[in-house]
Amino acid sequence: MDIWVSILLTIATAATPLLIAAIGELVAERAGVLNLGVEGMMIMGAVGGFGAGYLTGSPWIGVLAAIIIGVLFSLLFAFMTLTLATNQVATGLSLTILGLGLSGMLGTSFVGLPGQRLPNLDIPGLTSLPVVGRLLFGQDPIFYLSIALVVAVTWFLFRSRKGLTMRAIGDSHTSAHALGISVIRYRYLAVMFGGACAGLAGAHLSLVYTPQWVENMSAGRGWIALALVVFASWRPWRVLAGAYIFGAIWIGQLHVQAIDLSSFANSSWLIYQPIALVKSLPSQFLSSLPYLATIVVLVLISRNKRLTMMNTPASLAQPFVPER
Amino acid sequence: MRKRLIGLMTAAAALALTAPVQAQEKFKACWIYVGSIGDFGFSFQHDQGRLEVEKEFGDKVETAYLENVSEGPDAARSFERMARDGCKIIFGTSFGFMDAELEVAKKFPDVKFEHATGFKTSENMGVYNIRFYEGRYVSGQIAAKQSKAGVAGYIVSFPIPEVVMGINSFMLGAQSVNPDFKLKIVWINSWFDPGKEADAAKALFDQGADIIVQHTDSTAPLQIAQERGLHGFGQAADMAKFAPQAQLTAVVNNWGPYYVSRVKAAMDGDWKAESLWEGFKDNIIYMAPYTNVPDEVATEAEATVEKIKGGWNPFTGPVAKQDGSEWLKEGEVADDQTLLGMNFYVKGIDDKLPQ
Numbered sequence: 001m002d003i004w005v006s007i008l009l010t011i012a013t014a015a016t017p018l019l020i021a022a023i024g025e026l027v028a029e030r031a032g033v034l035n036l037g038v039e040g041m042m043i044m045g046a047v048g049g050f051g052a053g054y055l056t057g058s059p060w061i062g063v064l065a066a067i068i069i070g071v072l073f074s075l076l077f078a079f080m081t082l083t084l085a086t087n088q089v090a091t092g093l094s095l096t097i098l099g100l101g102l103s104g105m106l107g108t109s110f111v112g113l114p115g116q117r118l119p120n121l122d123i124p125g126l127t128s129l130p131v132v133g134r135l136l137f138g139q140d141p142i143f144y145l146s147i148a149l150v151v152a153v154t155w156f157l158f159r160s161r162k163g164l165t166m167r168a169i170g171d172s173h174t175s176a177h178a179l180g181i182s183v184i185r186y187r188y189l190a191v192m193f194g195g196a197c198a199g200l201a202g203a204h205l206s207l208v209y210t211p212q213w214v215e216n217m218s219a220g221r222g223w224i225a226l227a228l229v230v231f232a233s234w235r236p237w238r239v240l241a242g243a244y245i246f247g248a249i250w251i252g253q254l255h256v257q258a259i260d261l262s263s264f265a266n267s268s269w270l271i272y273q274p275i276a277l278v279k280s281l282p283s284q285f286l287s288s289l290p291y292l293a294t295i296v297v298l299v300l301i302s303r304n305k306r307l308t309m310m311n312t313p314a315s316l317a318q319p320f321v322p323e324r
Numbered sequence: 325m326r327k328r329l330i331g332l333m334t335a336a337a338a339l340a341l342t343a344p345v346q347a348q349e350k351f352k353a354c355w356i357y358v359g360s361i362g363d364f365g366f367s368f369q370h371d372q373g374r375l376e377v378e379k380e381f382g383d384k385v386e387t388a389y390l391e392n393v394s395e396g397p398d399a400a401r402s403f404e405r406m407a408r409d410g411c412k413i414i415f416g417t418s419f420g421f422m423d424a425e426l427e428v429a430k431k432f433p434d435v436k437f438e439h440a441t442g443f444k445t446s447e448n449m450g451v452y453n454i455r456f457y458e459g460r461y462v463s464g465q466i467a468a469k470q471s472k473a474g475v476a477g478y479i480v481s482f483p484i485p486e487v488v489m490g491i492n493s494f495m496l497g498a499q500s501v502n503p504d505f506k507l508k509i510v511w512i513n514s515w516f517d518p519g520k521e522a523d524a525a526k527a528l529f530d531q532g533a534d535i536i537v538q539h540t541d542s543t544a545p546l547q548i549a550q551e552r553g554l555h556g557f558g559q560a561a562d563m564a565k566f567a568p569q570a571q572l573t574a575v576v577n578n579w580g581p582y583y584v585s586r587v588k589a590a591m592d593g594d595w596k597a598e599s600l601w602e603g604f605k606d607n608i609i610y611m612a613p614y615t616n617v618p619d620e621v622a623t624e625a626e627a628t629v630e631k632i633k634g635g636w637n638p639f640t641g642p643v644a645k646q647d648g649s650e651w652l653k654e655g656e657v658a659d660d661q662t663l664l665g666m667n668f669y670v671k672g673i674d675d676k677l678p679q
Contacts, residue, residue, distance in 0.1 A: 006526070010523060010526045014523055104360060108362065111362040112364045205519065209518075209522060210542070212542075214360070214542060217518050217519070219516075250523065251527065255527045255531065257511065257527075258510050259531060280676065283510075283513065287511070287513040
């Protein structure tokens with residue numbers, strides 16, 4: 001049983017940064033802004049979180065700093081694309097490239113330093129419960145935050161007036177503008193929220209996942225988060241599911257590689273055969289499984305044109321200039 | 325537009341004219357890294373070597389480097405840029421640069437090229453490599469002595485001969501202590517991804533390994549070992565400060581002396597393209613201090629290092645291949661050619677080698 005708990009915990013740790021970054025991007029995209037700079041904001045959050053945590057000795061200040069840096073970095077993007085109405089795709093890409101380079105430069109002096117780790121939750125009596133104890137009451141604080149974010153964003157988008165307005169802006173910024181809604185202001189806030197989430201995801205990397213700073217440590221997770229948003233057809237709960245499926249496939253294939261097939265010799269063929277089959281696949285294929293899954297889902301989703309149209313924010317990635 | 329283009333071309337021409345003048349004053353040595361110098365592993369160690377060259381020659385040399393250069397055909401651009409920038413000697417420090425570097429070397433016959441861990445050479449391109457497997461054999465012995473479960477977890481990147489050689493050597497070292505030693509192998513298909521490396525370490529520990537070995541570049545697996553109160557080995561650099569209670573030792577790459585000697589040869593005009601493959605006895609690798617092990621284990625490990633320095637090869641028969649067929653007869657020593665092209669496991673490894 002212990003091994004299953006441990007596997008689930010590992011999956012949660014792998015899924016959390018993807019989930020947080022994706023939920024932030026989801027809000028920005030729901031408001032009609034495509035920010036391809038998630039990777040850049042995430043890595044800036046990671047270096048900022050590590051640095052602040054290291055210098056102050058408090059990982060909590062690190063988390064806070066990561067969020068602030070994520071917001072500041074996203075403001076750069078917001079100013080370019082919203083105020084100056086530059087192309088969102090190009091600006092987002094350059095934000096990622098800038099973030100990767102800048103974080104490497106800022107982080108030079110942090111390389112090789114052992115960092116702070118955000119402590120796991122520990123509630124006397126509850127955390128030590130068998131099986132559920134560590135899963136429900138013994139994880140890192142950012143994990144709980146990620147779940148809370150999904151709940152909060154769902155409520156905001158689909159149950160609140162402001163959320164409705166935001167979705168309206170994402171679908172038709174000209175109509176929203178005609179109704180007297182401040183499109184730019186909403187979009188600024190949405191992008192900043194995305195930045196805060198990406199920064200927090202970065203903090204998870206450098207303060208929980210692997211408490212250290214190394215250049216390029218986000219290793220493409222920002223891009224996976226972007227894919228997850230499309231994968232989830234812009235729905236928060238599907239982002240949650242997507243992030244965990246992604247994590248589960250990834251961790252699962254590691255375990256299958258490490259598993260000793262002979263220890264299953266006495267199990268029924270229902271268990272033995274699938275494991276034997278997966279184990280016989282090349283590891284390169286297994287490593288690419290989460291990405292293949294994304295492509296398959298994207299293909300399946302896009303088969304139904306009407307459904308795709310309904311879900312995609314209609315004015316996504318289109319620059320908006322109020323005067324027009 | 326046309327005017328601008330001409331302007332640019334003039335500027336480029338002016339640059340091209342000034343560059344050689346600078347180069348005459350100082351000897352320019354350049355490095356190309358696959359990772360970032362901040363990885364605290366493989367590329368970091370190469371860069372330490374570059375800094376040693378700077379220290380040794382002071383004003384007489386100028387060094388430059390490019391980091392995070394992708395392997396494969398694309399790397400040619402980086403080599404070409406270095407060659408055009410007036411570099412007199414260029415060190416390509418990753419296996420996957422091989423073909424790109426060779427191609428550029430042909431275009432620039434006056435520039436000296438050195439390629440780490442590969443096997444293709446030309447008139448002006450030499451190769452250099454470390455017998456990493458010597459260090460891994462020692463690690464294997466220590467692992468077998470320190471593991472209570474008799475199982476080690478091995479995190480690996482890509483199935484190239486270098487990596488396979490390391491796995492085999494580690495296993496032979498472990499088997500010399502415990503013939504029933506087991507190895508669990510996980511391929512993550514990346515040289516550097518702290519998150520994935522940490523996940524792999526967790527998976528291996530969950531599956532019953534109590535010692536972790538890696539052929540990937542970050543310190544993450546050792547940190548997981550530390551968290552769980554288990555043990556592991558540092559990779560390429562001494563990683564003890566990340567995991568003071570977990571690191572048993574590390575096989576440290578010490579490129580500095582090699583780089584100094586090659587740059588000196590190039591400056592003096594004595595440089596020749598060579599194929600060098602050095603190990604413990606040349607001090608290009610050494611074992612980091614043995615920590616968290618009993619004294620006698622450290623002493624025995626040191627004895628093995630001395631034995632290897634004395635000329636003994638860990639790949640000395642009898643050794644059987646994975647399928648049980650004979651590879652090396654009693655007393656037979658593997659030749660370098662076989663080792664450099666190694667694409668099979670030795671007996672006792674329960675994994676299918678990805679092809």
